[in-house]
Amino acid sequence: xxxxxxxxxxxxxxxxxxxxxxxxxxxxxxxxxxxxxxxxxxxxxxxxxxxxxxxxxxxxxxxxxxxxxxxxxxxxxxxxxxxxxxxxxxxxxxxxxxxxxxxxxxxxxxxxxxxxxxxxxxxxxxxxxxxxxxxxxxxxxxxxxxxxxxxxxxxxxxxxxxxxxxxxxxxxxxxxxxxxxxxxxxxxxxxxxxxxxxxxxxxxxxxxxxxxxxxxxxxxxxxxxxxxxxxxxxxxxxxxxxxxxxxxxxxxxxxxxxxxxxxxxxxxxxxxxxxxxxxxxxxxxxxxxxxxxxxxxxxxxxxxxxxxxxxxxxxxxxxxxxxxxxxxxxxxxxxxxxxxxxxxxxxxxxxxxxxxxxxxxxxxxxxxxxxxxxxxxxxxxxxxx
Amino acid sequence: xxxxxxxxxxxxxxxxxxxxxxxxxxxxxxxxxxxxxxxxxxxxxxxxxxxxxxxxxxxxxxxxxxxxxxxxxxxxxxxxxxxxxxxxxxxxxxxxxxxxxxxxxxxxxxxxxxxxxxxxxxxxxxxxxxxxxxxxxxxxxxxxxxxxxxxxxxxxxxxxxxxxxxxxxxxxxxxxxxxxxxxxxxxxxxxxxxxxxxxxxxxxxxxxxxxxxxxxxxxxxxxxxxxxxxxxxxxxxxxxxxxxxxxxxxxxxxxxxxxxxxxxxxxxxxxxxxxxxxxxxxxxx
Numbered sequence: 001x002x003x004x005x006x007x008x009x010x011x012x013x014x015x016x017x018x019x020x021x022x023x024x025x026x027x028x029x030x031x032x033x034x035x036x037x038x039x040x041x042x043x044x045x046x047x048x049x050x051x052x053x054x055x056x057x058x059x060x061x062x063x064x065x066x067x068x069x070x071x072x073x074x075x076x077x078x079x080x081x082x083x084x085x086x087x088x089x090x091x092x093x094x095x096x097x098x099x100x101x102x103x104x105x106x107x108x109x110x111x112x113x114x115x116x117x118x119x120x121x122x123x124x125x126x127x128x129x130x131x132x133x134x135x136x137x138x139x140x141x142x143x144x145x146x147x148x149x150x151x152x153x154x155x156x157x158x159x160x161x162x163x164x165x166x167x168x169x170x171x172x173x174x175x176x177x178x179x180x181x182x183x184x185x186x187x188x189x190x191x192x193x194x195x196x197x198x199x200x201x202x203x204x205x206x207x208x209x210x211x212x213x214x215x216x217x218x219x220x221x222x223x224x225x226x227x228x229x230x231x232x233x234x235x236x237x238x239x240x241x242x243x244x245x246x247x248x249x250x251x252x253x254x255x256x257x258x259x260x261x262x263x264x265x266x267x268x269x270x271x272x273x274x275x276x277x278x279x280x281x282x283x284x285x286x287x288x289x290x291x292x293x294x295x296x297x298x299x300x301x302x303x304x305x306x307x308x309x310x311x312x313x314x315x316x317x318x319x320x321x322x323x324x325x326x327x328x329x330x331x332x333x334x335x336x337x338x339x340x341x342x343x344x345x346x347x348x349x350x351x352x353x354x355x356x357x358x359x360x361x362x363x364x365x366x367x368x369x370x371x372x373x374x375x376x377x378x379x380x381x382x383x384x385x
Numbered sequence: 386x387x388x389x390x391x392x393x394x395x396x397x398x399x400x401x402x403x404x405x406x407x408x409x410x411x412x413x414x415x416x417x418x419x420x421x422x423x424x425x426x427x428x429x430x431x432x433x434x435x436x437x438x439x440x441x442x443x444x445x446x447x448x449x450x451x452x453x454x455x456x457x458x459x460x461x462x463x464x465x466x467x468x469x470x471x472x473x474x475x476x477x478x479x480x481x482x483x484x485x486x487x488x489x490x491x492x493x494x495x496x497x498x499x500x501x502x503x504x505x506x507x508x509x510x511x512x513x514x515x516x517x518x519x520x521x522x523x524x525x526x527x528x529x530x531x532x533x534x535x536x537x538x539x540x541x542x543x544x545x546x547x548x549x550x551x552x553x554x555x556x557x558x559x560x561x562x563x564x565x566x567x568x569x570x571x572x573x574x575x576x577x578x579x580x581x582x583x584x585x586x587x588x589x590x591x592x593x594x595x596x597x598x599x600x601x602x603x604x605x606x607x608x609x610x611x612x613x614x615x616x617x618x619x620x621x622x623x624x625x626x627x628x629x630x631x632x633x634x635x636x637x638x639x640x641x642x643x644x645x646x647x648x649x650x651x652x653x654x655x656x657x658x659x660x661x662x663x664x665x666x667x668x669x670x
Contacts, residue, residue, distance in 0.1 A: 041622060
């Protein structure tokens with residue numbers, strides 16, 4: 001007797017075939033649901049492989065630990081390897097982490113300096129004449145490479161500076177930041193912190209702490225702002241207007257005046273006008289601004305603009321009125337004289353753009369007149385969705 | 386006959402599975418459903434290139450002229466061709482789980498989202514259904530209605546995220562990933578900035594988490610100059626959980642009163658805002 005021909009077995013074959021079919025559909029459906037709804041992490045539990053962030057943090061921590069170990073070894077053994085600058089995931093200098101600020105008097109000064117750096121208008125308000133903070137240009141609290149990091153600056157002073165043709169201490173340099181970038185002449189005290197002021201000491205404590213382990217008098221990778229490659233077309237503020245509207249205005253406003261949050265705090269800084277840096281600040285130079293923008297703007301999207309766009313938008317930002325260069329105002333110079341003496345570089349100082357001579361300070365009256373003339377000219381960008 | 390029976394069973398199981406799938410999809414965020422991301426008809430990724438960066442400001446101006454009373458029934462009552470907003474978002478606009486809190490978000494941002502659902506820059510079945518019956522005026526009025534609403538936070542951390550890491554991302558960002566602090570665009574309390582940057586504080590963590598996931602997988606492609614896309618791409622699942630939970634632990638933003646800063650139609654951006662509690666002392670800036 002042949003079992004294969006029995007009705008029972010025939011049925012069984014069909015049934016098995018059907019079950020296999022149903023099984024396949026069920027498995028497929030389950031698999032599709034898992035994939036569709038990304039349920040795998042819920043089944044396997046949270047990620048066990050370290051994320052890029054965790055890996056970066058580990059490298060940073062290791063680098064600082066290694067420095068500590070090398071220092072300890074070198075202290076008692078002149079033949080031991082000299083401590084080397086710790087480097088982070090991308091090879092740039094690795095400053096210490098916030099939780100490593102010591103719990104002592106020095107640590108307190110570091111924390112005060114850090115507060116001044118982030119909230120300059122609150123913690124050094126009598127010396128700040130606009131709505132900027134140090135951290136607006138020195139991103140990540142002065143830690144970020146290619147954003148003039150403080151760890152690359154602190155150990156390079158005293159240094160000779162062409163700007164004032166003499167050796168500058170770190171305090172002199174900070175004084176310059178207050179005078180120009182923070183527009184100190186319009187502050188309540190009328191100028192930068194006087195020599196030896198606690199503000200300098202606190203800021204320097206913060207920088208000194210950030211630069212712990214950095215070499216002395218070395219041009220470190222990531223220092224300052226990068227120098228953008230010059231383009232065949234040069235720079236042009238009129239081309240820059242489009243770049244600005246498309247990439248910058250959503251944060252800094254179509255009128256470049258920045259935006260505040262509900263607490264009245266400037267979240268996006270003003271790029272020109274009375275609340276911005278003055279005509280003596282480094283950022284008014286088109287090349288300096290282009291380098292900063294290329295490497296850092298829009299925030300979180302570094303190097304997303306082309307060289308040409310960076311140059312043009314830097315030119316656009318610096319084609320508007322801003323507070324006067326204190327050297328011109330104090331020296332009772334004409335803009336023309338100041339241009340010859342201080343402005344032989346890439347800027348629009350002394351030129352007439354938007355119907356106004358640039359370099360004449362954006363006093364409240366002048367600024368009001370300028371805004372009205374701009375409004376009368378009309379800005380059409382708002383009329384399209 | 387046996388064969389037919391088997392066929393019936395097969396049909397039954399398939400129907401059951403379909404029903405299960407449908408049930409799951411109604412529970413699950415439809416924003417995150419990648420099956421919607423059919424490559425050739427995904428307008429989200431196509432539309433992103435012509436995304437006007439100042440759209441939120443433009444819509445805020447519309448909202449300023451909108452009549453809130455005209456949409457009150459729309460919000461509170463189901464109609465034949467739409468559902469009441471409050472039926473999902475709550476009668477205080479407080480949201481729940483994956484349905485976002487709307488109260489106190491900028492009007493311009495809210496109106497833009499409605500238009501983006503309509504245009505397919507943001508994908509969600511329910512919202513696409515809801516917006517198809519809305520006029521531009523109604524969208525503008527709805528934005529204003531919810532922007533002005535004042536509701537305490539009903540959000541709580543629920544994703545077992547690392548709150549310390551979330552705090553770090555919110556306050557400082559992670560520059561080793563080119564991720565700026567949330568607060569550097571969304572304001573110093575996470576209460577939003579201007580019309581384009583919505584409040585994050587007090588938002589429901591599953592919603593925040595899902596939006597980050599959506600930017601990552603492309604089913605949401607409507608952030609100005611793709612800012613959120615870059616951020617989301619850099620964040621791990623754990624980071625997304627951490628930051629969503631941390632933001633949910635914060636107090637929600639107060640309602641915002643729209644006001645005209647410089648009454649010069651057709652000229653410089655003219656929409657400002659104050660909190661509800663600051664009414665009366667308007668133009669404080």
